[in-house]
Amino acid sequence: MIIVLSTVVTLIEESSPKKEDTFTTTPKSSPRVVTSPIPSSPPTPSLTIAQQNAVRRAERYLESRGFSRQRLIDQLSSRHEQFKIQDATIGVDSLNIDWDRQAVRRAERYLEMRGFSCQGLIDQLSSRHEQFTVKQANYGATQAGVCY
Structure with missing residues (x-):
């Protein structure tokens, strides 16, 4: 790995020191040299x-409760929460969330409320309302014990 450093040389001439200056001043006749490395990566x-x-x-x-990625973003950007979609998306994506596990949690919650067939639960989890992917919905329903 090569690290590139650039030296920035700034000549500062000061006519008179100011009371609010927090740096050391130099006499007017001799310039002050300031060097600053530039990082190799932002x-x-x-x-x-x-x-x-x-x-x-x-x-x-x-x-x-369990949320799908899209449902969580939608909730954060809803009229109730009012985050900008971009902020909600970046915020959600910055978290390390196991979406399969979220599908299991949501499936288990649905099963606590009422009975579902395997396909009925998959359809509910992947519906427009919940917005899990079909793969996540299958995983959730299977792990919750409805599908074999």
Whole structure:
């Protein structure tokens, strides 16, 4: 790995030191040289405040029940929560969520409320309302014990 450093040389001439200056001043006749390395790769971008708040809200929702990725993004960007879709998406995607496990949790919750056939539960989990993928819905229904 090659690390490239660039030296930035800045000559600063100061006519008179100011009271609020926090750096050491040099006499007017001699310039001050400042060097600054430039990193070889940009720093990892951090989440905005809105995205951090979306993460916190998503975590709270996930504590209560299973969500599909799309359903969680939709909930965060709903009229109730009002996060921008981009902030909700970035927030959700920044979390390490096992969507298959979320499908199992949601399937188990449905089974607590009422009986479902294997296909009925798969259809419910992959419906427009829940929005799990068919693969996730199959996994959830199977792990919940409805499908063999």
